[in-house]
Amino acid sequence: MRAIVQDRYGGPEQLRWTEVATPEPGDGEVLIRTRAASLNAWDWHFMRGDPYVMRLPRHLTRPGVSIRGRDVAGEIAAVGPGVTGFRVGEAVFADLGPLQATFAEFVRAPQELVAPKPANLSFAEAAALPLAAGAALGCLRESGLTEGQHLLINGASGGVGTFAVQIAKSIGAEVTAVCSTRNVELVGKLGADHVIDYRREDFVATGDRFDVVLDLVGNRSLPDLRSKGGVLVLSGGGTSTGGSLLGPFPLVVRALLTARFVRQRILLPAPPPGRATLDALRDLTGSGRVTPVIDRSYPLAEAADAMRYLETGHARAKVVLTV
Numbered sequence: 638m639r640a641i642v643q644d645r646y647g648g649p650e651q652l653r654w655t656e657v658a659t660p661e662p663g664d665g666e667v668l669i670r671t672r673a674a675s676l677n678a679w680d681w682h683f684m685r686g687d688p689y690v691m692r693l694p695r696h697l698t699r700p701g702v703s704i705r706g707r708d709v710a711g712e713i714a715a716v717g718p719g720v721t722g723f724r725v726g727e728a729v730f731a732d733l734g735p736l737q738a739t740f741a742e743f744v745r746a747p748q749e750l751v752a753p754k755p756a757n758l759s760f761a762e763a764a765a766l767p768l769a770a771g772a773a774l775g776c777l778r779e780s781g782l783t784e785g786q787h788l789l790i791n792g793a794s795g796g797v798g799t800f801a802v803q804i805a806k807s808i809g810a811e812v813t814a815v816c817s818t819r820n821v822e823l824v825g826k827l828g829a830d831h832v833i834d835y836r837r838e839d840f841v842a843t844g845d846r847f848d849v850v851l852d853l854v855g856n857r858s859l860p861d862l863r864s865k866g867g868v869l870v871l872s873g874g875g876t877s878t879g880g881s882l883l884g885p886f887p888l889v890v891r892a893l894l895t896a897r898f899v900r901q902r903i904l905l906p907a908p909p910p911g912r913a914t915l916d917a918l919r920d921l922t923g924s925g926r927v928t929p930v931i932d933r934s935y936p937l938a939e940a941a942d943a944m945r946y947l948e949t950g951h952a953r954a955k956v957v958l959t960v
Contacts, residue, residue: 641653643704645699646700649940652940660743668746669713669745671743673759674957675706675957677796680705702737706741707767707910708767709730729753730767742960755922767915770800770927771915775908779904787847788847791850794954798814802828806827811830814833852871859892863895867901868904929954931957932954933956
């Protein structure tokens with residue numbers, strides 16, 4: 638089979654479209670013929686080994702996994718011993734988590750990380766779901782957001798943010814979305830009740846307070862975010878707080894320490910991939926409450942170009958690869 642392979646840390650120029658051995662499913666595993674895979678910030682962080690702390694302790698000079706990608710949608714090509722509930726030819730989607738290796742024509746996956754594809758979605762749309770929509774769902778569930786509560790989303794036009802807007806509206810919450818000027822119309826169409834263009838207005842400076850604040854950017858201080866009231870949920874944040882050396886870890890440490898001494902709930906959810914999350918996402922999309930938004934689509938062989946676009950920071954919603 639052909640795959641996108643990386644032998645050294647670095648930029649998209651390190652990604653090679655080349656021939657590799659086709660994996661064989663082992664006990665409890667399935668082999669998926671890839672029809673689409675999506676890109677996430679997770680992928681470029683692992684591609685570059687940035688922040689450097691994530692290379693410790695075993696992968697200082699080269700990635701531990703040579704094929705990037707953790708989201709995939711496709712068809713079952715083969716099943717290993719002990720697999721139940723899946724048949725060859727069935728359309729599925731999956732989040733491989735730290736196992737990665739979805740930027741390839743075939744993907745081997747444990748059956749517990751795979752679920753039937755939502756029937757009303759294309760393969761590209763289904764591939765856009767697992768990590769980003771799963772993160773949005775996990776954050777909002779852990780926050781305890783309920784109908785009628787007011788939610789602020791900082792970073793509402795990104796992959797996780799576009800799903801968070803829709804999931805929050807499906808719960809019945811009032812949503813204030815923070816994004817750039819070019820994305821105001823998009824998040825409004827997704828259902829946001831109020832949209833703040835951060836180029837024109839500082840959401841921290843407003844007098845509004847919220848029941849839940851979901852920060853997906855990491856570009857504001859912990860005191861700034863706490864000042865907006867309610868439950869504070871931190872997810873993502875890139876390398877803005879600790880640079881390329883430590884990335885978001887300084888913010889994470891401060892948040893964990895602060896949470897021990899204040900009454901305000903500060904959460905750092907890390908929902909694990911799995912069948913339960915995928916089933917919940919299939920229900921949300923099947924009912925029409927959530928629809929994946931795809932910014933750009935590239936052939937799998939052009940993954941390097943897709944990664945370059947993702948790294949610009951201007952991608953709206955999801956970027957996908959198709960086979």
